[in-house]
Amino acid sequence: MAELRQLALPSFARRMSVREEVADALRGAIVSGEMKPGELYSAPGLAERFGISATPVREAMLDLVKQGLVEVVRNKGFKVTDMSETDLDQITQIRELLEPPIAAQAVASITEQELTHLRNLAAAIVDAAADGDLISYIGADREFHVRLLSASGNQRLVRIVEELRAQTRLYGLSSLASSGRLVASAREHLQMCEFIEAGEAQKLQDLMRTHIGHIRREWAGRED
Template sequence: MAELRQLTLPSFARRMSVREEVADALRGAIVSGEMKPGELYSAPGLAERFGISATPVREAMLDLVKQGLVEVVRNKGFKVTDISEADLDQITQIRELLEPPIAAQAVAVITEQDLTALRNLAAAIVDAAARGDLISYIGADREFHVRLLSVAGNQRLVRIVEELRAQTRLYGLSALSASGRLVASAQEHEQMCDLLEAGQADELRELMRTHIGHIRREWAGRGTG
């Protein structure tokens, strides 16, 4: 059984309706590579770490099973689904086709309210990177990109990208954080906000493409060069 004390999972004690919050935290731990393929995790063990009962944790894990992020190991618990280099390459290729042009479309329709929300999320991403809080980083990063893509109004595409992002494994985040380079990557989100505000669609498209490339080559830690 994996050593739970090594996971930087938050506590949800005294909160109501925590199933989705637990699922989000576990999803972040999986994507960041803190929860590793091949290691076993039990609902009671994770629940103890969260400071809650095992029921919402078990329900959250079953939600992640449906999403293909974890697998049930009968009479033992759950293990994280492994993902191959080819899978990561294909996910990156699809994201590069979908996200940059949609982000560029957002330039023409973004509101001041949307831009303010994105700047707040970008600041949260940089702050989490500076603190080395990878779970918060993943959560804020996900919310930023979902919000940005949602501006263009294609919710079907947003759901597809959310699924692709969830399937990604960012094994290199810990090393990037330890080296201090994660902050520089995080600041790309602030640059995106600047380009949105300046109405520079072409530049935003290229920055988004570069950003996704960084995710594959550096954040995943096993990149293609």
């Protein structure tokens, strides 16, 4: 059984929507590589770490099963679904085709209020990177990109991208955070906001493509 004390998981004992909160935290731990393929995790063990009952944790894990992030190990618990290098390359290729042009399209529709929200999220991403808080980083990063793409009005595409992002593995995040290099990548979100404010759709599209490329290279622990 994996050692739960090694996972940077928060306590949700006093939060509402516990099932969703737990699912988000576990998704972040999986994407960041803190929860690793091949290791076994039990709902009671995770529940003890969260400081809640096992039921919402089990329900959250089953939600992640439906998303293909974890698998049920009969009478034992759950394990993180392994993703091959080919799988991750294909996910990145699809994201590069979908996200940059849609983000550029969304520029004309983003309101001042929504831009303020994006700026706040971008700042939260930078702060989480500086603190080495990978789960908060993943959560804020996910919300930033979902909100940006949602401004295009194409919710079907947003759901597809959400699924692809959830399946991505960023095994190099821990080393980037400890070296301080993650902050530089995090600041790209602030630059995206600047391009949105200036109406620079093409520059946003180019930066978004570079940003996704980071995910498959240094963020995923690859040198090429």
